[in-house]
Amino acid sequence: MMEERITxxxxxxxxxxxxxxxSRKERENAGLFVSDGTKLLEEAVKYDLGLHTVILSDxxxxxxxxxxxxxxxxxDVMASISPMQSPQGALFLCRLPDxxxxxxxPGMVLLDGIQDPGNLGTMLxxxxxxxxxxxxxxxxxxxxxxKVVRSSMGAVFRRPVIRATxxxxxxxxxxxxxxxxxxxxxDRAKDLRQADLKNMAVVIGSExxxxxxxILQNADAELIIPMxxxxxxxxxxxAATIVMWQMKL
Numbered sequence: 296m297m298e299e300r301i302t303x304x305x306x307x308x309x310x311x312x313x314x315x316x317x318s319r320k321e322r323e324n325a326g327l328f329v330s331d332g333t334k335l336l337e338e339a340v341k342y343d344l345g346l347h348t349v350i351l352s353d354x355x356x357x358x359x360x361x362x363x364x365x366x367x368x369x370x371d372v373m374a375s376i377s378p379m380q381s382p383q384g385a386l387f388l389c390r391l392p393d394x395x396x397x398x399x400x401p402g403m404v405l406l407d408g409i410q411d412p413g414n415l416g417t418m419l420x421x422x423x424x425x426x427x428x429x430x431x432x433x434x435x436x437x438x439x440x441x442k443v444v445r446s447s448m449g450a451v452f453r454r455p456v457i458r459a460t461x462x463x464x465x466x467x468x469x470x471x472x473x474x475x476x477x478x479x480x481x482d483r484a485k486d487l488r489q490a491d492l493k494n495m496a497v498v499i500g501s502e503x504x505x506x507x508x509x510i511l512q513n514a515d516a517e518l519i520i521p522m523x524x525x526x527x528x529x530x531x532x533x534a535a536t537i538v539m540w541q542m543k544l
Contacts (some may be wrong), residue, residue, distance in 0.1 A: 299366045301350075304375050308348070308366065312376050312386060319437045332383045333357060338449030345390030350376075352384030354374075363448035378441050391439060395455040399467040400428045401494040402542045407461070407510060408434030408501035409531060416446020417532040418499070423443050423450035427539045431458045434501065461510055468496050474515035477506045478534060484519035492542045499535045 301309065314321040315329045322328045327347060330339065336357055339346050352373040361364050373382050393445060404427055409415045415436045422429040436443055438456045444492040468475050476490065477498040497518065500506030511517075520529060520537055529537075 297365075299364070299368055301368050302372065304372055304541070308350075309368075309372070309376050312350070312388070314386070316376075316378055316441055319440065320393065322439060326443070327388050328391055328441075329375055329386060329388055330441055330444045331379055331386050332445065333385045334383075335445065335449050335452075336385045336387050337388060338452045339389060342449070342452040343389055345392060346387065347390055348384040348388040352382070355384035357385060359392050379516060387439060389452075392455060395457045396434050397430065397457060397459045397463055398428075398503055399430075399464060399471050399473055399496060401473055401496070402492065403428040403430065403473075403496040404535060404539060404542075405432055405496055405498045406435055406535070407432045407466060407498050407506055408492040408504065409499070410434070410436050411531070412440055412442035413446045414502060414530070414532040416443040416448075416450075418535045419443070419447040419456070421532075421536050421539055423447075423454055425539050425543055429457065430464060431456065432461050432464065432498075443479060461507070464496070465510075465513060475510075475513075476516040476518050477511055477514040478538065479511060479517045479519065481517055481519075484517040486521055487518040487538065487541055488521070490516065490518055492538065497538050497542075499531060499538065502531045 304443065312329055315325060315327055340358065346363050349359050350368060351364045352368060352370045373384055377386060415438065427440060438451055444451055464473065475497050476495045478500065498506050498510055520534060
């Protein structure tokens, strides 16, 4: 494999990396996303067919497929483009995967407006670990931002990310006879331990607003996670993890 060497911070590839890291629109227009770190690079090499370009700092080694472009840069140049305070010396570009068709299943989690990259990445990682089908509804953070990819610990390389609108999902669930439940803090909500989660699709709402009114009004059931009365709510990723675990029981 031939290595390229770049020393100028104004190189077009490095400028593109900065744009891809900072803008969802740039990622969608280019059909590429960027991730960082040697561990995630290993995951991308192992699972992802869309690995496009790898940028390594001097002294950092990695096994890269022959068809992938490999670029070597000085440490200070890597530091200038890396989103990490302490760069591991590896950045890489992957092609955005093709949109995945919606397939609703019993025991599925629907994410509504999850904006925090750390929360979304954790949910993707947990769904991968527990083999729970998951779908992103409107308003979710970009699953291919570097923060989500890092928080997912490579889950986006190991399984496809499904995205759909609430209208599409609700229609598909009706046709498939799958009841939709929402997590909600209400007097009507049922203890989720008493619900048949394996045969439901469960909606987890956004960090600040919870589940949208449109979804609440059309849900078949409301669920609550029992907790100490003095605690008002749980972090969205923690709530999703509890729901997914309960689905496996």
